[in-house]
Amino acid sequence: MSVHYQRHGEVGVISIANPPVNALGQAVRSGLLSALKEGIADQQAKALVVMAEGRTFIAGADIREFGKPPQAPLLPDVITQLEACPKPLIASLHGTALGGGLEVALGCHYRVALAGTRVGLPEVKLGLLPGAGGTQRLPRLVGVENALEIITSGRFVKAAEARDLGIIDAISDAQTPLEAGLAAAQAILTGQRQARITGQLPSPEANPQAIATMREQLETSVPALFSPFRIVEAVDACTKAASLEEGLRRERELFLACMDSPQRAGLIHLFFAARNPHVVPGVDSAQPFAHIALVGEHPLFDTLLKAAQRSELTLTHTPDASTELCLLAPGEDASACPSQAVTVALQLLTANASTSPISLVLSERGPFHELVNHGANAADQQRVALTLKALRANVVVTQCHSVLSTLYHAARQTPDNDAQSAMEQASLTLAQQGACYRESDIDLLAVEALGYPRHLGGPHRQATLPSPSSTHKKTPSEDAHS
Structure with missing residues (x-):
């Protein structure tokens, strides 16, 4: 009862x-x-x-x-x-x-x-x-x-x-x-x-x-x-x-x-999109990595170290034989990491695509970063995502191409008043390319990290609505008081 x-x-x-x-x-x-x-x-x-x-x-x-x-x-x-x-x-x-x-x-x-x-x-x-x-x-x-x-x-x-x-x-x-x-x-x-x-x-x-x-x-x-x-x-x-x-x-x-x-x-x-964006479909019973090395310096590392004090994970600045996961600050390479460790390169939103098997594209605003799998084992990506979640870092998992970078550059290459439309068009291409595990992940990243209007639900949702003219083509004043 x-x-x-x-x-x-x-x-x-x-x-x-x-x-x-x-x-x-x-x-x-x-x-x-x-x-x-x-x-x-x-x-x-x-x-x-x-x-x-x-x-x-x-x-x-x-x-x-x-x-x-x-x-x-x-x-x-x-x-x-x-x-x-x-x-x-x-x-x-x-x-x-x-x-x-x-x-x-x-x-x-x-x-x-x-x-x-x-x-x-x-x-x-x-x-x-x-x-x-x-x-x-x-x-x-x-x-x-x-x-x-x-x-x-x-x-x-x-x-x-x-x-x-x-x-x-x-x-x-x-x-x-x-x-x-x-x-x-x-x-x-x-x-x-x-x-x-x-x-x-x-x-x-x-x-x-x-x-x-x-x-x-x-x-x-x-x-x-x-x-x-x-x-x-x-x-x-x-x-x-x-x-x-x-x-x-x-x-x-x-x-x-x-x-x-x-x-x-x-x-x-968006509420539902934010519930489990760190989950890689088809990967069961994965566990976080226990021994993590932070190579180089980045403000995110300070946040992770503070969170590690409340977790059972071990974070160090020097990789050793026990290291299972290496997080590389921008500009660092994986040469210091043991061969058995999974490496993840931190990537600035404005940077070129990473050559690392997995990259963490850092949002400049909002609570979500993007964890992109460029060809690594899906189970490794899931373990990285769970590790970051255990360290209080929220991630959205994607594959092949960075959704965040693609949307960012699409918006930057158009006049400000066309940025929303540019993201909507880019979202359709990303979905066709299979860059997202869930189409709602595109919407979540666009809203939380790039400032796409929250009340519209995200660019992919807008681009695939049966009659978009009934929602976002109103002027803000009309929409607020209709």
């Missing part, structure tokens, strides 16, 4: 167990309602606690449901029933409470968090807005200006700040969410703490200045994006709606508008 109910003394505990991140899939949503019903019916339970097992509270929606028709019960309905619970309902948070996870917590009557907990509403990063009451309940706790900043940025808020703002009520020094939740419930039952229903709090005072300022900021920083402007509308509606229900209806309308936006599909595409 994804959710189960158990009573501890006079406190009923609703516990979510849906590893790894307790995502809000249909089984969890329906399980929450069943456990809530059980807790309400339990006459010996004077208060209820919602908590999650494992390493985190609810970290958001279930990605397996992305792009599929929604299944009842919908999350807004679940949260409405949680909020209507006739008994004090405490959310005990740990790890992260993100997206729908924070919205569940906002529907509870009191929120306690373990130290180190982070909360947030990051839906904007997927072209959406919080669609289960986040834009209506959060402003009631933190005001219009704070709500706008938190939701339009999608940032994670640390526990201390969340408490100071009023998102959570207390930080517990307990060791487990169960202990924290039970203690908070007892404090409420004995009158030491007070529970309150978020949706029954008065609407925040209208703040037209904050609304106008945020719109101006968005027009300057992300004029082409759709969902941030809908977020502003939803938060503004919170101050004007005659009731919570009216505000929730408006939020739902705006959420569905975001769902229908081409930008949402593009951002979801």
